[in-house]
Amino acid sequence: MEDQISEPEHWADAVQVFHDPDTDTRCIYRVPNKLRKVNEAAYTPQLISIGPFHHGKPELKDMETHKIIYCDNFFERSSKTTDELKHFIEGCQEQILRCYAGTISQVDNYFRDVILRDAGFIIELFLTNSENPENYYHILRSPWLRKAIEQDLILFENQLPYFILEDLYNFAKPKPKPNSYSPSRNKVQARGQANRRHRCIDLDQICYCLPCCRPNQPRDYAVEIIEATVHPFLKLTCEFFNYYGTKENSVRKGLDIRNFTDLVRHFLCPAEEMTWVGSRLTPIKNIYDARKLKAAGVNFRLLKEAGFVVKGHESHHCNFNSACFTSMDLKLTQFCVKDETECVIRNVMALEQFLYPECASICEYFLLMDKLVDTVEDVNLLIDSGVVVNNLGSNERVTNLINQLCEQIMDDVSCYGDLCDKLNKHYGISFWNRHVALLKRVYFKDLWTASSTILGIFVLVFSIFGTIKSLKS
Template structure:
């Protein structure tokens, strides 16, 4: 048995290490919604190990560990020796302390083997064996999937890749092409990406098709297994641009971030914010458009020659599917950005701007009508509360939407513009209302003319 190595960590001084990538969520964020950062069924890593509420899953983890050892070409002693060789690097990934009685390396080994075996099992053709208990239950699979994305419930991704290469080397470096079958550790491996598609918690199939060129073919077998397990988030795409995830939370954030790099501005004083909510901006001629890209917001000035609207702006926002399951994912990726990506907080900035647009249920109505929000929470008030709660305790030192905010504020202040837009909103909102308004105007003119003729006759 590997001797525990965590005693040194418990009493170590608090220092910053560049290698830190797995954090405890700060208490300010956790206090907003503690359940969103806490695993429901499965503990991975040291932070939640020993939680009595998660004890039932330990037997399944040990069973998967045994299955992995049978599949592997290495003995248990070789696996433990492998862990010992990477002990320092693994420890340096965790920012924080944990209980000294934890047998750290053995804990990490069992968790890592469980994850790899789970991913391999997920990719295999036959999924009706008793050993596939987790994958056979849709509720349990979704809960385990959710727990594996929590920021405090992570293993270093490099460890999973290296352990996969070490223990199952036959196909570690090969690309498991789409639709192909390969034998891995004596089991048949089949691509299941195109089988029953899981629903992405905040987007739906087809949302990102316009930008599917983001990625390059996956070169590492385990990375492909990972993307297949989290296909609800990866949408069948692969990781490109040489991106190397630190862990699963980081991987999910990667697929939520825009495909193209945005220009970031340091907020030296107060960040520039939109002063007017969605309903007022709509009246001022701003047209909200759903955008089928990962979390991003764009604006386009559109010139028209409509007699009642000289010009208007289009604000394109990634379509948001507001539902309870998505909130947990948002919170953990936003917490990761606060701790690890403070200079590029894409997800935080998206929700910050949404929070500026939404103040009342009427603002939500505007965005729902324009197709920017699809509400699965039951009421518009729930959407207002969710967006507001997501932004609570979130700090913005950098922004990529300052220019958009300034433009929208300037656009709203245009004096000549408001009367024209109000006329358009009231009388020309749609074809039927516009036709009725024109007909009424014509009738009014004829009535006036008839009145004048009658007066002349008198």
């Protein structure tokens, strides 16, 4: 493979601007500079390049050898010859180009070879991942290396169109290796106990714990698969990325996946479609932070659903004065924060800005979360309610992360506009709740303050009674 593909000296100097009048086919974009400058490392591959945008970068050259080895293994198990595979990619080249927006690099047949090498590497990686752990090559045997590659494969700029991977898999008809096994008939399960023994490290140390993961859930990070209708390569894909999903995120026939970032978004999106009717033209309003809303009688509760969802409703009223004693429940799905969380969420949000601008569920969740969190006290409140799980360390880091996630993210429309109006209205009429909360915060914030307050009240009462008794006598 290495001698079959000759790399040009100036790959980045030879560029072609592909103008596509049908923008609906585009699914891979460069992240805009304003968004990239917020955290450039979150959008840039650190180990391996996939596709044309980052190909040829010197810092990513070391992984090319591994890609060649995996691609050669794919050629060996393929039922087609190398030339047949090249001709197949050539026939799809124009369709592939239509998936990339903007300026891309292309040098004669080298673009074809880059796509074939990257696609062959990915297919072989997924096939090897589903087979006997004893057949694992270096990448899958190293927990750190596998984790780094898995993260690079979901970066928005670092993608191949999903259709070419699936079509190439269909065309090549790769044969399984000896002593390999197929995924479960009902679901793609997490790697087995033999795999964990082989790695000699606990799964908690190597898996991606993304925001949709909950610490109290059993360690069964499986994605429900409908065996009779789902494409075999989609099963392999879900098995490789199974830490991003939960059982609630079923993969069914007809699921339109544009790339791997889009697949991760599918796992993070609500299981039920969000309601945008009536809120389509309403942006997220400025609302009070979590601490003030709590003082106004808003109860923050954990919503045990898949994906990122926020729901609110009035929980009860007092019959004699509903304006004073109304309380409201605001339910949010859990946001589990780890070191890798920012990278994953930023890339999914960038994808939504291009492909799903009118139904950006992930963006809307974090735009609302940004409104709720102003200080560390707000994060403390959300952690106490179970909505936020902090695995970063200090709560101040979580506060900064939430406040920075939505920089340069458009918030023109939102499905939570009506909810924000209700929260603001609730805060406005809940003057009794706010004053009671103020008294609690000032005079009953801890045991010693409460004891002093109660003692002072008793002293005041006895003094008043003593004064009245003296006046009467």
